[in-house]
Amino acid sequence: MKLVFIQTGGTIDKDYPQKTKGWAFEFGEPATTRILEKLNPSFEYEIITAFQKDSLEITDEDRLNLAQLINSRSEQKFIITHGTDTMIETAKCLTEHIKDKLIVITGAMLPERFYNSDAPIQLGAAIAATSLLKTGVFIAMHGIVKSSATIKRNLDTGLYY
Amino acid sequence: MKLVFIQTGGTIDKDYPQKTKGWAFEFGEPATTRILEKLNPSFEYEIITAFQKDSLEITDEDRLNLAQLINSRSEQKFIITHGTDTMIETAKCLTEHIKDKLIVITGAMLPERFYNSDAPIQLGAAIAATSLLKTGVFIAMHGIVKSSATIKRNLDTGLYY
Amino acid sequence: MKLVFIQTGGTIDKDYPQKTKGWAFEFGEPATTRILEKLNPSFEYEIITAFQKDSLEITDEDRLNLAQLINSRSEQKFIITHGTDTMIETAKCLTEHIKDKLIVITGAMLPERFYNSDAPIQLGAAIAATSLLKTGVFIAMHGIVKSSATIKRNLDTGLYY
Amino acid sequence: MKLVFIQTGGTIDKDYPQKTKGWAFEFGEPATTRILEKLNPSFEYEIITAFQKDSLEITDEDRLNLAQLINSRSEQKFIITHGTDTMIETAKCLTEHIKDKLIVITGAMLPERFYNSDAPIQLGAAIAATSLLKTGVFIAMHGIVKSSATIKRNLDTGLYY
Numbered sequence: 001m002k003l004v005f006i007q008t009g010g011t012i013d014k015d016y017p018q019k020t021k022g023w024a025f026e027f028g029e030p031a032t033t034r035i036l037e038k039l040n041p042s043f044e045y046e047i048i049t050a051f052q053k054d055s056l057e058i059t060d061e062d063r064l065n066l067a068q069l070i071n072s073r074s075e076q077k078f079i080i081t082h083g084t085d086t087m088i089e090t091a092k093c094l095t096e097h098i099k100d101k102l103i104v105i106t107g108a109m110l111p112e113r114f115y116n117s118d119a120p121i122q123l124g125a126a127i128a129a130t131s132l133l134k135t136g137v138f139i140a141m142h143g144i145v146k147s148s149a150t151i152k153r154n155l156d157t158g159l160y161y
Numbered sequence: 162m163k164l165v166f167i168q169t170g171g172t173i174d175k176d177y178p179q180k181t182k183g184w185a186f187e188f189g190e191p192a193t194t195r196i197l198e199k200l201n202p203s204f205e206y207e208i209i210t211a212f213q214k215d216s217l218e219i220t221d222e223d224r225l226n227l228a229q230l231i232n233s234r235s236e237q238k239f240i241i242t243h244g245t246d247t248m249i250e251t252a253k254c255l256t257e258h259i260k261d262k263l264i265v266i267t268g269a270m271l272p273e274r275f276y277n278s279d280a281p282i283q284l285g286a287a288i289a290a291t292s293l294l295k296t297g298v299f300i301a302m303h304g305i306v307k308s309s310a311t312i313k314r315n316l317d318t319g320l321y322y
Numbered sequence: 323m324k325l326v327f328i329q330t331g332g333t334i335d336k337d338y339p340q341k342t343k344g345w346a347f348e349f350g351e352p353a354t355t356r357i358l359e360k361l362n363p364s365f366e367y368e369i370i371t372a373f374q375k376d377s378l379e380i381t382d383e384d385r386l387n388l389a390q391l392i393n394s395r396s397e398q399k400f401i402i403t404h405g406t407d408t409m410i411e412t413a414k415c416l417t418e419h420i421k422d423k424l425i426v427i428t429g430a431m432l433p434e435r436f437y438n439s440d441a442p443i444q445l446g447a448a449i450a451a452t453s454l455l456k457t458g459v460f461i462a463m464h465g466i467v468k469s470s471a472t473i474k475r476n477l478d479t480g481l482y483y
Numbered sequence: 484m485k486l487v488f489i490q491t492g493g494t495i496d497k498d499y500p501q502k503t504k505g506w507a508f509e510f511g512e513p514a515t516t517r518i519l520e521k522l523n524p525s526f527e528y529e530i531i532t533a534f535q536k537d538s539l540e541i542t543d544e545d546r547l548n549l550a551q552l553i554n555s556r557s558e559q560k561f562i563i564t565h566g567t568d569t570m571i572e573t574a575k576c577l578t579e580h581i582k583d584k585l586i587v588i589t590g591a592m593l594p595e596r597f598y599n600s601d602a603p604i605q606l607g608a609a610i611a612a613t614s615l616l617k618t619g620v621f622i623a624m625h626g627i628v629k630s631s632a633t634i635k636r637n638l639d640t641g642l643y644y
């Protein structure tokens with residue numbers, strides 16, 4: 001069974017392209033690629049890009065396009081890497097528009113490029129969730145895995161619980 | 162609910178103490194401590210040490226002591242960091258001797274101290290498994306989570322599947 | 323003899339403060355602190371902050387203030403961490419206004435927070451330069467150490483030579 | 484002008500080959516390769532291997548062979564990565580047997596594979612030394628660069644000074 005990773009942007013994929021006369025944090029290649037190289041996983045996978053956006057800039061149309069992208073695929077299990085600010089909104093939209101597939105949304109508080117990033121831990125959690133679950137839309141963040149209906153976020157600390 | 166992490170040694174915790182006139186890779190503080198600092202997790206936890214051994218050196222007595230340690234605790238959920246060579250043996254022993262608790266065994270192919278280590282991903286997977294499972298003994302390695310009865314290892318590649 | 327490190331901002335010190343509802347790359351604590359912890363150096367040092375700016379935003383006044391700061395100190399040797407775009411301008415200004423002290427300017431193409439950063443290598447080079455030189459203003463970048471009068475930059479590649 | 488890096492082993496190049504049924508810290512590819520990729524240096528270079536040994540195991544014959552190797556090359560400047568315990572012995576031997584070339588010896592207290600390694604800083608220092616010096620045999624460690632005649636080591640702390 002093949003696992004499909006979908007990049008949508010967010011902190012996890014922020015990179016720092018080298019430029020002269022100016023600098024910028026921009027979205028780079030999916031961090032998922034680098035993390036899976038370290039894991040050497042026991043499953044087949046494909047990494048695709050839906051879009052590259054800060055999650056506050058994701059629109060309803062983006063979310064519908066994402067649902068359509070997932071529905072158009074023959075695979076059963078998907079991990080979406082996503083900005084941390086609107087994961088619940090995306091999870092709710094996908095719950096409405098996708099049936100009989102498993103989707104786990106994750107992301108990171110620090111870019112994967114940072115040596116103190118949480119990205120490998122969060123992605124590891126999302127992967128384990130796809131190993132144990134069958135269908136539904138879930139968020140895997142900060143060590144917990146919950147459905148869009150039950151997960152909450154502390155807006156002061158940024159922690160999902 | 163508090164999650165208990167138990168160090169038993171293994172590659173994940175290999176460190177390189179600074180010495181003059183000689184060098185050594187020895188077991189250091191639990192890598193779990195450093196990984197959880199990066200995650201900033203949404204759960205309470207405690208990290209304890211059962212022993213610090215290469216997994217080929219773990220004896221039947223060590224495994225019984227480990228089961229006893231877990232049975233003596235009031236908590237429900239445990240993650241054991243463990244050398245990769247005898248995870249299945251330990252999982253089978255704990256399955257026999259522990260009832261009504263959840264135990265997830267994980268480890269790493271490269272020490273957590275290495276920048277290219279798989280340790281944060283593997284531990285993230287084990288943590289997610291404790292978020293989704295209730296009781297039983299499981300191994301979380303290489304992106305899959307399976308019970309001691311169903312998991313296998315490819316001895317050529319070292320991959321659990 | 324005490325070596326004084328002066329933070330002025332630049333890519334080397336870009337960090338990613340955790341926030342909800344928005345994200346930002348901002349200047350953080352001097353990367354020098356974290357690099358020197360790894361080195362465990364054989365010299366005494368102090369780390370101070372002059373200002374925290376992208377080097378394209380450094381003004382003539384900032385440069386004069388920096389010269390004044392250095393002239394006001396009793397120490398002989400200084401390393402300035404600096405954005406990579408105007409190192410030569412700063413070096414020329416300091417050459418004019420400081421006599422009988424040694425100043426080595428360095429920086430990085432990627433923030434020290436990135437695991438693939440050049441920062442530790444560049445700072446190591448600047449430190450060695452202070453071990454070998456007595457007075458003057460130098461730039462240590464990309465593996466070469468030259469005075470402000472002789473160093474050049476390839477504006478296509480960003481490389482100093 | 485081309486800089487030649489010579490691997491001789493030592494902590495800097497300790498790696499952890501993946502194996503099942505056993506583990507080992509062994510010498511791997513020169514860490515210099517990975518460090519120079521991060522630096523993107525402004526000079527031409529070549530990386531060669533003389534031998535791969537813990538520095539306590541380097542013999543007088545190894546040192547003579549190393550001197551011969553360097554004398555046989557047309558290049559002028561060499562950096563030797565070396566175990567930290569017998570750098571001074573090697574520096575003295577090379578001082579005796581090599582004339583009119585520049586040799587800078589460096590190494591690390593922790594393997595370059597470790598995220599908290601000093602290796603990139605130490606190698607950066609050695610590189611800067613080759614940018615500033617013309618001939619002689621030097622050790623660049625812990626932030627200082629000195630000739631084999633003047634450098635000392637504190638055997639309690641391992642620090643060169």
